[in-house]
Amino acid sequence: MTNEQPSHDQITDILTQVHSSDLLTSFIHAYNQEQAESEEQQTIHKLYKQNTADEIQILKSQLEAEKRLVASQQESLAQQTEDLKKAAKAIEDAQTLAKTTTAQLNQITTLKQQLEAAQQAVRELKQLxxxxxxxxxxxxxxxxxxxxxxxxxxxxxxxxxxxxxxxxxxxxxxxxxxxxxxxxxxxxNTGAGLYHKGKDHLIIWPQKTKMARPDGSMFESRSLLYLHQSGRGGLVTFDPETGAQLCAAPKGGLRMADETIEYAKDWLFTVNELQDGVVHDKDMIPVNHNL
Known part of the structure; x- marks a missing residue:
């Protein structure tokens, strides 16, 4: 038996056939896998579309149901509103009727009282x-x-x-x-203060005074008492002939008699110390030794 070795061309042809078979097998396997994935995606898409259509149909049904519910509620609300209006009108009519009935009852009561009074008067007249x-x-x-x-x-x-x-x-x-x-x-006439400026003060003298002129003639007028801040002063008289002027000091200076000093001391002590500066009616009783 002869052991012949294959030629190079034979080996190449064999390898080519083997390689072509593997490629075909791989291609068929890839094609089948792609077809399977495509069918799976189509199935998923079909299911998704079916689910979406079902959900839409459910939502439509819910929406229609809600619309019917809202319409029913609105109809019920309208009916309740109408019923409330009718009830309010009935209450108003009842109140009006009650007022009218009360007024009529009061009027009937008044008429009954008047009738009873008239009947009583008739009975009394019949008895006479x-x-x-x-x-x-x-x-x-x-x-x-x-x-x-x-x-x-x-x-x-x-x-x-x-x-x-x-x-x-x-x-x-x-x-x-x-x-x-x-x-x-x-x-x-109470010696009220009339004018004050600096050390000068003018006070109303409470009564008319009679004064003598240098020639011995007399005149009478209302006067003002001038007081200096030191306490010294004199009357400012009004002579119709010469006008207003301050009376001159007497010869020898201004000196009070002992009796005058004593009266002033007693009066001032009583008013200031005993009466706390308050002048009473008894203190105003004049003492006139010139009458």
Whole structure:
């Protein structure tokens, strides 16, 4: 038996056949796998589309159901609103009827009371015989006459009272005016301070004073008391012939008599120490030794 070795061309041809078979097998396997994946994707896509369509249908059904529910609720609300309006109208009508009924009942009660009073008056009149009725009428007339007389008397008394009141009001007003006048006069005659500047002070002298001129003639006028801050002062008189002027100091200077000094001491001690500066009526009693 002969052991022949294959030629190079034979080996190449064999390798080529083997290689082509492997490629075909790989191609078929890849194609089948791709077809399987494509079918799987188509199945998934079909299922997805089916699920989406089902969900849309469910949502549509839910939406339609909600629409029907809302429409039903709106219809029910409209019916309830209408029922409430009818109920409110019925209540209003009932209240009006109740008020009308109450007013009518009150009116009926009043009419019943008036009827009962009239019936009672009729019964009382029926019980009176003509003589008693005449006596009652007579007593009523007499009472009426007395009442009219009493009323007339009261009217006359009221008229007199009004006159008395008017008279007293007039007297009261006169007294008020008199008090005002006296108050004004008192303010003008109490030595009130009138003018103050620096060390000079002018005070109203409370009464008219009689003064002597150098030739011995006399004149009378209201005066002002001039006081220096030191306490010294004098009267400023008004002479119709020469006008206003400060009175001259007497010869030998201004000196008070012992009795005058004593009176001033007593008066000032009483008012300042005993009465705390308050002047009473008794302190204003004048002491005039020139009368």
């Amino acid at each position: 015989n003509p003589e008693k009725l005449k006596e009652q009428i007579k007593r009523t007339k007499e009472a009426n006459v007395k009442a009219q007389a009493r009323n007339k008397k009261l009217m006359l008394e009221a008229k007199e009272y009004r006159k008395t009141i008017a008279h007293h009001e007039q007297r009261y007003n006169e007294c008020i005016n008199k008090i005002r006048q006296q108050k004004a006069e008192l303010e003008h």
